[in-house]
Amino acid sequence: MSLLDRYGISAEQQTLRKQFLQLTDDDVRSVRELQQWTSDVAAELAEQFYRHLLAHPESAKLLSSPELVERLKVAQASYFQELLAGDYGDEYFERRLQVGATHHEIGLEPQFYLGAFSHYMQVAFPEFAARMGTEFPQPLLSLLKVILLDIGLSLESYFAEATQQLRRRNEHLEHALQMYFQTEMKAQRYAKLAGHEIRSALNAIANACEEVAEDFAGSIPDEARSILARACRRCWDIVDVVEGILSDPERAGEPQWIDPAAVVDQAAERLRLHPGSENVAFQRFNTVTSVWADPVGLREVFSNLISNAFHHLDKPAGRIAVEYSPSSSDHVFSVVDDGPGIATERLESIFQPFVRAESEKSKHNGRGLGLYFVERIVREHGGMVWVESVPGQGSRFSFTIPKEPLVKLATFRSLRPGEDSP
Numbered sequence: 211m212s213l214l215d216r217y218g219i220s221a222e223q224q225t226l227r228k229q230f231l232q233l234t235d236d237d238v239r240s241v242r243e244l245q246q247w248t249s250d251v252a253a254e255l256a257e258q259f260y261r262h263l264l265a266h267p268e269s270a271k272l273l274s275s276p277e278l279v280e281r282l283k284v285a286q287a288s289y290f291q292e293l294l295a296g297d298y299g300d301e302y303f304e305r306r307l308q309v310g311a312t313h314h315e316i317g318l319e320p321q322f323y324l325g326a327f328s329h330y331m332q333v334a335f336p337e338f339a340a341r342m343g344t345e346f347p348q349p350l351l352s353l354l355k356v357i358l359l360d361i362g363l364s365l366e367s368y369f370a371e372a373t374q375q376l377r378r379r380n381e382h383l384e385h386a387l388q389m390y391f392q393t394e395m396k397a398q399r400y401a402k403l404a405g406h407e408i409r410s411a412l413n414a415i416a417n418a419c420e421e422v423a424e425d426f427a428g429s430i431p432d433e434a435r436s437i438l439a440r441a442c443r444r445c446w447d448i449v450d451v452v453e454g455i456l457s458d459p460e461r462a463g464e465p466q467w468i469d470p471a472a473v474v475d476q477a478a479e480r481l482r483l484h485p486g487s488e489n490v491a492f493q494r495f496n497t498v499t500s501v502w503a504d505p506v507g508l509r510e511v512f513s514n515l516i517s518n519a520f521h522h523l524d525k526p527a528g529r530i531a532v533e534y535s536p537s538s539s540d541h542v543f544s545v546v547d548d549g550p551g552i553a554t555e556r557l558e559s560i561f562q563p564f565v566r567a568e569s570e571k572s573k574h575n576g577r578g579l580g581l582y583f584v585e586r587i588v589r590e591h592g593g594m595v596w597v598e599s600v601p602g603q604g605s606r607f608s609f610t611i612p613k614e615p616l617v618k619l620a621t622f623r624s625l626r627p628g629e630d631s632p
């Protein structure tokens with residue numbers, strides 16, 4: 211990218227600058243008239259220029275070797291020739307910006323860069339005047355030096371102010387980051403506490419289910435026993451997840467290569483815990499593939515979409531299918547049902563939290579957060595989610611997971627300041 215583009219200096223901007231400087235066509239013609247003596251003056255100017263810079267510690271420290279100085283004499287002479295060429299268009303602007311960028315890179319303060327032009331004036335002006343058969347008035351030369359001093363000083367305050375402003379912004383940003391990490395650590399501590407609570411509650415529920423199944427083995431129907439067994443398995447599943455998070459919270463939610471079909475099967479097994487689910491015809495894709503995703507997150511996505519479809523089915527024997535149709539850059543999954551569909555006016559807000567239709571509130575006691583979480587999890591994976599629906603015919607919730615693994619958050623995490631003890 212050119213510096214002109216990077217700094218946003220358009221052709222219009224260039225014209226504006228020249229107009230403001232009152233750099234007219236007459237000026238350009240006058241400068242060109244000097245060209246005839248360029249070669250006489252350029253070499254001498256370059257010689258004296260670097261003698262001057264080497265005599266001052268501020269500039270001498272940057273001129274590390276005689277070879278560099280020799281190279282710069284050549285660069286300086288062609289810089290001077292370009293100055294007099296009278297062609298101040300795109301190319302000229304770009305090259306001048308490049309020179310500025312080079313000096314910034316070597317750490318030369320702008321007032322010294324600018325100050326060096328004083329030498330240009332001191333050497334070149336009297337030389338040109340002599341060739342024109344006149345004498346350059348000394349007071350004007352002195353005045354130009356004072357003008358350069360002023361420009362240097364005002365530039366210095368511009369830069370000092372800009373640096374201050376940046377420093378202040380940096381401080382604000384650091385403060386915000388500190389607050390963010392502190393809040394995050396607090397949230398993690400509470401999550402840990404909640405995790406322990408959930409784990410013991412689930413253990414108790416699973417044990418109770420097992421106890422009921424064993425103690426009343428003869429008196430409960432097979433179907434009830436199989437529901438208890440599934441409920442038990444579900445509890446242990448969650449205990450596994452919670453234990454994983456508790457033992458390594460940093461890595462919880464980290465993506466890995468997983469088989470999406472297996473994840474769909476786990477989600478479908480949860481569906482079987484619900485009475486009435488045996489009447490639903492459930493199908494899933496058979497494509498063998500692997501996706502880079504957080505297994506728990508992806509299971510939540512499928513589980514929410516499948517359970518959502520199930521809870522809205524309005525037929526005694528409904529149909530739910532999970533389909534897969536990859537695009538060039540994404541894995542595309544869809545959960546399709548033949549339920550009542552969704553009214554068009556609801557489609558837009560369906561992924562917002564706590565949004566539920568009146569009719570749904572009576573049917574199941576979710577809080578309207580399921581689809582919101584689906585959207586968040588998918589977004590965290592770098593994908594997108596959307597819904598298509600025809601009232602009376604059914605709905606299709608689709609989401610994508612990029613085929614290319616997302617860059618990890620490690621760099622961001624490495625910014626984390628010293629953690630306080632949990």
Ligand code: HEM
Binds near residue numbers: 268309312313322324
């Ligand atoms: C009238 C003011 C100045 C002009 C017109 C000027 C011009 C130039 C030009 C045309 C280049 C080549 C840049 C490139 O190819 O990108 C250059 C490089 C350089 N200038 Fe200057 N310069 C000025 C002032 C100074 C001063 C005061 C110093 C202080 C020592 C300095 C040190 C350097 C150095 C070290 C480089 C080489 C950078 C590199 O290639 O790593 N210049 N200058």
